[in-house]
Amino acid sequence: MSDMTPIKFVVGSKVLFSVPKALENVSMTLPEVIEGKSPSLPKLSDHQDGYRILSAPADALPQMLRDNPEMVAGGIQTYRRHYIDMNGSFDDYMGRFSSKTRSTLRRKHRKLIKDIGGEVEFREYRAPDEMDTFRDLALPLSRRTYQAKSLDAGLPESDEAHAERKRLAADDNVRAYLLCADGRPVSYLYLPIDGATISYAFLGYDPDHARLSPGTVLQLEALDRLFAEQRYRHFDFTEGDGAHKAMFGTDSVEACSFFLLKGEVANRMLLKSVDAFDAGIAGAKSLAERTGALSKVRSLLRTG
Numbered sequence: 001m002s003d004m005t006p007i008k009f010v011v012g013s014k015v016l017f018s019v020p021k022a023l024e025n026v027s028m029t030l031p032e033v034i035e036g037k038s039p040s041l042p043k044l045s046d047h048q049d050g051y052r053i054l055s056a057p058a059d060a061l062p063q064m065l066r067d068n069p070e071m072v073a074g075g076i077q078t079y080r081r082h083y084i085d086m087n088g089s090f091d092d093y094m095g096r097f098s099s100k101t102r103s104t105l106r107r108k109h110r111k112l113i114k115d116i117g118g119e120v121e122f123r124e125y126r127a128p129d130e131m132d133t134f135r136d137l138a139l140p141l142s143r144r145t146y147q148a149k150s151l152d153a154g155l156p157e158s159d160e161a162h163a164e165r166k167r168l169a170a171d172d173n174v175r176a177y178l179l180c181a182d183g184r185p186v187s188y189l190y191l192p193i194d195g196a197t198i199s200y201a202f203l204g205y206d207p208d209h210a211r212l213s214p215g216t217v218l219q220l221e222a223l224d225r226l227f228a229e230q231r232y233r234h235f236d237f238t239e240g241d242g243a244h245k246a247m248f249g250t251d252s253v254e255a256c257s258f259f260l261l262k263g264e265v266a267n268r269m270l271l272k273s274v275d276a277f278d279a280g281i282a283g284a285k286s287l288a289e290r291t292g293a294l295s296k297v298r299s300l301l302r303t304g
Helices: 030-035 058-068 092-095 099-115 126-143 146-151 159-170 207-212 214-229 243-248 265-291 295-302
Strands: 001-010 014-027 049-059 071-087 122-123 174-181 182-196 197-199 202-205 234-236 251-262
Touching: 001 174, 014 146, 014 251, 030 049, 030 197, 030 234, 030 251, 049 058, 058 071, 058 146, 058 251, 071 243, 071 265, 071 295, 092 214, 099 146, 099 214, 122 126, 126 146, 126 159, 126 174, 126 202, 146 202, 159 174, 174 214, 182 214, 202 207, 202 214, 207 214, 214 243, 243 295, 251 265
Parallel strands: 014 049, 197 234
Antiparallel strands: 001 014, 049 251, 071 234, 071 251, 122 174, 174 182, 182 197, 182 202
16 A cells, blocks of 8 residues: 655654655565565555555565666664464463463453452454444543554554454444453553454554453453454464563564665665664663663653
């Protein structure tokens, strides 16, 4: 899909500035990444600057540059794309965790039920008309979350996004969940479905209840119900790494995301600037970790 995509200069979760480019966004499905397929690039129009490649196999970039010598790559991020192999039952899945991890997860569940201060409900939404209810309850929560405020990754609010949710629901291709206390949502999870893969698209939780790990508790409740459907081959945590994804995933594959732009001088300079900036931030982070200053820097970034 073609759109104006910002190429960002980021420190932690803060965007210092960005340069918008007309890019064709190319996403790879989990089965494609597992199989090691190269992205298929649609033809660019004259006004487009290039591509934003999301979660391609880690070794795809060299071949893409050989196939497209007029293009230049940059902003490369490599990570493990985590997923859950959903063969078997939920009990089988839980059995893959260490006894210590299982104990921790059960304790989080008990603590939330005990301490949240109200009646706890887990609600599932899958039909088209239910998407209206989910939107009305989840959006006010989403606006308050860390994901929306710091990462610009809240639940999409546009009419187009809601129409897409209802379209998926009409085809039985979405699951959405809320964790509520006395009827008030404290965590939400939105999962679109593509074939035998269900994907982790949007998760958020009330920052006032962060100590109770509502996102973790809701994730487990959702997985229990999803395993019971016996419909899915994979639960895909999509692009990007993270402790939550690594903990819940059973497997992972090395992946990368990057920009592939037309080789004009301005584009080359932009991507070289992004790469130099990211390298400088990585070096500063490494130094801060060695000197013990990283936690202070993160605190300043959160409050600045």
